[in-house]
Amino acid sequence: MAATRNVLICLILFAISFLTYKVWNVENTPPAIPYSSFLSNLAKNEVKEVHIKDGVVSGIDAFQKEFSTYAPDVANLIPKLYANNVTIITEQKKTSLFPQFLVSTLPLILMLGLWIFLNNKKQNGDKKSEFSKSKSSLDPTKRVMFKDVAGIPEAKEELIEIVQFLKSPNEYTKLGGRIPKGVLLQGPPGTGKTLLAKAIAGEAEVPFFSISGSDFVEMFVGVGASRVRKLFAQAKKDAPCIIFIDEIDAVGRKRGAGADSAGGQDEREQTLNALLVEMDGFQTGETVIMVAATNRPDILDPALLRPGRFDRQITILPPDVKGRQRILEIYTDKVTMTKDIELAQIANSTPGFTGAELANLINEAALLAARKHKDAIDLSDLEDAKDKILMGTERKGMVISDKERRFTAYHEAGHAIIALTLSESDPVNKITIVPRGRAMGMTQQTAIDDRHSYSKEYLSNRITILLGGRTAEELVFNQFTTGASNDLQMATDIATKMIGEWGMSDSLGPRAYITSDSSFLGGGGTQRIYGAETARAIDMEINQLIENCYQEAMIILEGKRHMLDRMAEILLEEETIDAAQISIIANSSSLAAKDGNIEEILNR
Numbered sequence: 391m392a393a394t395r396n397v398l399i400c401l402i403l404f405a406i407s408f409l410t411y412k413v414w415n416v417e418n419t420p421p422a423i424p425y426s427s428f429l430s431n432l433a434k435n436e437v438k439e440v441h442i443k444d445g446v447v448s449g450i451d452a453f454q455k456e457f458s459t460y461a462p463d464v465a466n467l468i469p470k471l472y473a474n475n476v477t478i479i480t481e482q483k484k485t486s487l488f489p490q491f492l493v494s495t496l497p498l499i500l501m502l503g504l505w506i507f508l509n510n511k512k513q514n515g516d517k518k519s520e521f522s523k524s525k526s527s528l529d530p531t532k533r534v535m536f537k538d539v540a541g542i543p544e545a546k547e548e549l550i551e552i553v554q555f556l557k558s559p560n561e562y563t564k565l566g567g568r569i570p571k572g573v574l575l576q577g578p579p580g581t582g583k584t585l586l587a588k589a590i591a592g593e594a595e596v597p598f599f600s601i602s603g604s605d606f607v608e609m610f611v612g613v614g615a616s617r618v619r620k621l622f623a624q625a626k627k628d629a630p631c632i633i634f635i636d637e638i639d640a641v642g643r644k645r646g647a648g649a650d651s652a653g654g655q656d657e658r659e660q661t662l663n664a665l666l667v668e669m670d671g672f673q674t675g676e677t678v679i680m681v682a683a684t685n686r687p688d689i690l691d692p693a694l695l696r697p698g699r700f701d702r703q704i705t706i707l708p709p710d711v712k713g714r715q716r717i718l719e720i721y722t723d724k725v726t727m728t729k730d731i732e733l734a735q736i737a738n739s740t741p742g743f744t745g746a747e748l749a750n751l752i753n754e755a756a757l758l759a760a761r762k763h764k765d766a767i768d769l770s771d772l773e774d775a776k777d778k779i780l781m782g783t784e785r786k787g788m789v790i791s792d793k794e795r796r797f798t799a800y801h802e803a804g805h806a807i808i809a810l811t812l813s814e815s816d817p818v819n820k821i822t823i824v825p826r827g828r829a830m831g832m833t834q835q836t837a838i839d840d841r842h843s844y845s846k847e848y849l850s851n852r853i854t855i856l857l858g859g860r861t862a863e864e865l866v867f868n869q870f871t872t873g874a875s876n877d878l879q880m881a882t883d884i885a886t887k888m889i890g891e892w893g894m895s896d897s898l899g900p901r902a903y904i905t906s907d908s909s910f911l912g913g914g915g916t917q918r919i920y921g922a923e924t925a926r927a928i929d930m931e932i933n934q935l936i937e938n939c940y941q942e943a944m945i946i947l948e949g950k951r952h953m954l955d956r957m958a959e960i961l962l963e964e965e966t967i968d969a970a971q972i973s974i975i976a977n978s979s980s981l982a983a984k985d986g987n988i989e990e991i992l993n994r
């Protein structure tokens with residue numbers, strides 16, 4: 391806003407000065423005549439009176455007509471005029487100061503305007519990334535409480551102590567106990583770390599300062615450090631209070647390590663140092679508690695985790711089935727749903743969902759229901775919302791050729807049939823050939839319960855299922871599309887981890903050759919510790935594993951060719967089939983395989 395205003399001011403100033411200059415220069419000059427005419431008039435004694443100014447000669451002739459002309463040499467003209475008895479009125483050379491002043495200062499004015507503009511912009515930027523202080527933790531109607539955070543009971547239990555400490559610090563200090571300074575919440579995004587930090591402030595009824603680690607990292611060295619000092623100064627004034635630093639890994643990376651550019655690193659290290667200094671500088675009387683959140687605890691500088699700093703570390707993982715139900719209860723409390731919805735069942739069918747995703751699920755369902763002008767959210771809205779979150783928005787308008795649809799139908803049917811056949815795998819609960827997000831179709835499997843570890847059999851079956859799509863295309867059309875690229879990537883990834891990381895190869899033995907240093911998510915770097923010889927052996931093992939899975943997929947699909955055809959056919963008709971329909975197709979097709987006549991059985 392301020393920026394546009396400044397630009398406007400500059401433009402207006404410019405316009406005004408230009409106009410003034412113009413107006414000043416336009417004088418009421420009478421019609422100009424050639425200098426020669428003027429001289430001849432003068433000779434004929436027809437000039438009565440002249441004004442001379444800046445070499446411009448204007449005046450009245452004998453016929454009372456006004457004229458003007460420009461005299462190249464006024465000095466020589468004057469004696470002639472005098473000789474001819476012309477009244478000569480001279481005027482002091484009046485340099486119109488104002489326009490000149492404007493012309494000479496205009497660039498300055500413009501530059502000044504620009505400077506104000508840039509300055510304003512910078513200040514705005516500063517303001518935005520400055521820490522936000524929220525007193526909503528003091529407002530009973532708005533504050534977040536522990537009851538608003540569900541599914542992470544262990545974390546809550548650990549934090550209750552902090553709340554009590556914030557409420558009555560003296561009870562703790564009088565026995566000489568050291569007060570905790572920092573709590574590090576570590577876990578994947580959306581698991582409620584920020585919410586939990588706010589809940590601490592809410593429960594303790596203290597102000598809540600929050601800033602994101604990435605706000606500290608600026609282009610200019612020293613800005614981040616000064617921001618840290620400001621933040622702490624303000625917090626100390628408002629103690630007791632909570633300082634929450636989100637994404638602390640942005641500043642708290644191991645010092646001296648990392649491959650980023652030297653400039654950025656300098657700034658980050660300075661900021662981190664300032665943070666450490668400030669944390670150590672707390673006086674015992676000051677009840678300021680730092681809460682930091684990260685999803686990459688492995689890359690944090692060990693100095694941050696030392697006693698007296700973030701010495702309490704709490705890991706927050708996505709909720710389990712019970713936790714998901716609790717979270718769903720919180721969010722469905724605020725919406726209207728039909729009576730038949732069982733939250734336990736929804737919790738069951740959403741393994742791996744974080745709190746944020748569950749909140750989003752309910753919200754999406756409410757929006758979908760509203761769009762259809764329903765009075766309450768029903769099960770189909772929840773299902774659609776889940777599909778949207780898991781697989782992206784349906785792309786109904788996308789034009790797909792018949793050939794493409796056939797490929798996709800067989801591809802998905804291929805995945806599904808292998809998943810149905812292999813017992814050590816997750817059940818298939820939906821197959822669709824409606825394109826969503828970047829995928830042309832989707833076979834959705836839902837885990838029966840939350841899995842925390844996987845057997846070798848489950849993993850190799852997973853690879854076989856992933857390869858099933860492409861295998862089906864190859865079997866039926868003798869060629870394949872690019873639709874399987876994502877499948878292949880995932881299959882290769884699993885195979886690589888099985889052999890290199892989880893020691894699941896018979897010939898290489900139980901050894902981890904590759905260690906990924908990310909703890910919750912992919913994206914961390916991987917470290918490989920082995921020689922060239924072993925590298926070849928690992929590669930060969932991975933290839934062998936994938937090859938075996940591929941062969942298995944081919945054998946299964948060849949054996950169940952009619953089921954494959956039948957399922958693809960139904961998919962082409964229905965576009966989406968659910969668990970019940972899938973089991974009917976599977977059962978009828980396997981009967982048909984024995985009898986050899988599908989149609990007859992389906993018509994029975």
Ligand code: ADP
Pocket residue numbers: 538539540541542578579580581582583584585586683717720744745746747749
């Ligand atoms: P994080 O900081 O871990 O990335 P947030 O705390 O920002 O996650 O969570 C985002 C939103 O998701 C929260 O505002 C809240 O609405 C919802 N949410 C996440 N976890 C939970 C939970 N355990 N209980 C209730 N709501 C949650």
Ligand code: ZN
Pocket residue numbers: 801805859860873874877
């Ligand atoms: Zn696929």
